[in-house]
Amino acid sequence: MSGHVAVLGAGSWGTAFAKILADAGREVAIWARRPPVAEAIRLRGRNPEYLPDLRLPHRVTATGDAVEAISGAEVVVLAVPSQTLRGNLAEWASHLEPDATLVSLMKGIELGTTKRMSEVIVETAKVAADRVVVVSGPNLAPEIAAGQPAATVVACTDIGRATLVQRAVTTPYFRPYTNDDVIGCELGGAVKNVIALAYGIATAMGFGDNTRAMLITRGLAETARLGVALGADPLTFAGLAGMGDLVGTCSSPLSRNRTFGEHLGRGETLEQAQVATRQTAEGVKSCLAIRDLARAHRVEMPITEQVERVCHEGVDPRLAVRALMSRTTKPE
Ligand SMILES: NC(=O)c1ccc[n+]([C@@H]2O[C@H](COP(=O)([O-])OP(=O)(O)OC[C@H]3O[C@@H](n4cnc5c(N)ncnc54)[C@H](O)[C@@H]3O)[C@@H](O)[C@H]2O)c1
Ligand SMILES: O=P(O)(O)OC[C@H](O)CO
Incomplete structure (x- = not known):
């Protein structure tokens, strides 16, 4: 994997996940909705509102411009609330790189449509289902930010793509397992x-x-x-x-x-x-x-x-x- 990884959403999990990616050797650009959050991450390596004790690695930068984060990213991690995902992604979809892998961190079902997050991504970004990878497991962000040992599941119908993401998030404290059961992982x-x-x-x-x-x-x-x-x-x-x-x-x-x-x-x-x-x-x-x-x-x-x-x-x-x-x- 050569290009950087974009993490869209600078809440607890988006921020902790950016740390994992950086510790695994990736360059990471976080998009934060609020300019002061982007600035605190960019200038001080801190996200005081969500994870005040975490000092982010130097490989993590941040921007308030989602298009800037997405451009050139071969992996785009979505870390926004489940109920806003469709609206957010509709604004970003046309800027995605042609074969970018979309990683869903969300744990919710959409109101009204009763769709899983990967289904919302496929519909909104107009991508094939095998480009969407779901990460789900016992992953309380503050514990992971503190580097405590944890494991997760990286699920995709295309196991090759799941393996690519697995490699991108393997660190001494974070152990991902692949699975092809996207439905089961999202429902869990x-x-x-x-x-x-x-x-x-x-x-x-x-x-x-x-x-x-x-x-x-x-x-x-x-x-x-x-x-x-x-x-x-x-x-x-x-x-x-x-x-x-x-x-x-x-x-x-x-x-x-x-x-x-x-x-x-x-x-x-x-x-x-x-x-x-x-x-x-x-x-x-x-x-x-x-x-x-x-x-x-x-x-x-x-x-x-x-x-x-x-x-x-x-x-x-x-x-x-x-x-x-x-x-x-x-x-x-
Ligand atoms: N925090 C965890 O430990 C954890 C672990 C695994 C999975 N998750 C899942 O990850 C997803 C994100 O959770 P989180 O913990 O980062 O949430 P959070 O509440 O910590 O942060 C949510 C982020 O989304 C942003 N946001 C709020 N409204 C928005 C909008 N309308 N448009 C765009 N962005 C908006 C907020 O500014 C914030 O940056 C959730 O589905 C959650 O279930 C969380
Ligand atoms: O803080 P919660 O309840 O959103 O749970 C966080 C993670 O999903 C735990 O895996």
């Missing part, structure tokens, strides 16, 4: 955010480890049910992009989704929780899209249904628990 990443909301709600309600293990296990079961209905490989859900990310996110106080759920579990409204938390908690919007996707495919996702009711219909979490626990009993 998107649904775990919804289950982490439920986990946070349960934690704030004072429930202990039996309840939380139930949510993780049954959450994984409903994720896999939807995944299989959409054509995913069930084994993917036992891997890093499935169980790994679900356990990592639910158990971490660093998770924005779990933290958001804790606010709801303390009885706050959606608006109060939004005021109290700043960064992107993808599950809050994606729970609606995932619920719609599941209904369209006649898949039961009871935890997702209840999270949606608590988030968007103002249902008391205690009633959501009662609804979950009074469902008809059945074989596991």
